Amino acid sequence: MIRSLLRTCVMFGAAAFLLASGQRASAQTAAEKEGNAMEKRGNTEEKAAEAEKAKGARLQKKGKAMEEAGDKADNKQQEETGKRMKKQGKAIEKAGEAHHDAANDMEKAGNKAEKAGVDTKKDAQKDAEKAAKK
Numbered sequence: 001m002i003r004s005l006l007r008t009c010v011m012f013g014a015a016a017f018l019l020a021s022g023q024r025a026s027a028q029t030a031a032e033k034e035g036n037a038m039e040k041r042g043n044t045e046e047k048a049a050e051a052e053k054a055k056g057a058r059l060q061k062k063g064k065a066m067e068e069a070g071d072k073a074d075n076k077q078q079e080e081t082g083k084r085m086k087k088q089g090k091a092i093e094k095a096g097e098a099h100h101d102a103a104n105d106m107e108k109a110g111n112k113a114e115k116a117g118v119d120t121k122k123d124a125q126k127d128a129e130k131a132a133k134k
Helices: 002-025 030-072 076-133
Strands: none
Touching: 030 076
16 A cells, blocks of 8 residues: 555656656757757848848949949049949949848758757657656
8 A cells, every 4th residue: 555655656746747847848949049049140141131232232323323424424434433333333232142142041050950959849748758658
């Protein structure tokens, strides 16, 4: 009788422990935290890249207008300045696109890391449930 009572107490204690640890397991794993951080950095970088691309497009537009104005007024210096500005704007826009692609890759890597963390947490919960059933 005492043995069965002792076994029952141990089982209830183990069940309470698993229940309490299950609540702690709902906190984010390291992989999830890192994934979220990478995703956040990727989003920030993506916004910066969009701004960079817009700056390049504006510079390109301004250079084209300057080049056309120089052509109309037969001002070679203004025309050349416009061409250089247009070229610089195109380079900035291209760099912005590359920056944008890198930010997208970072965001995707963050999503993968977060998913791996969630999968790990689910596996651990399944293992804990199996152990509780035995």
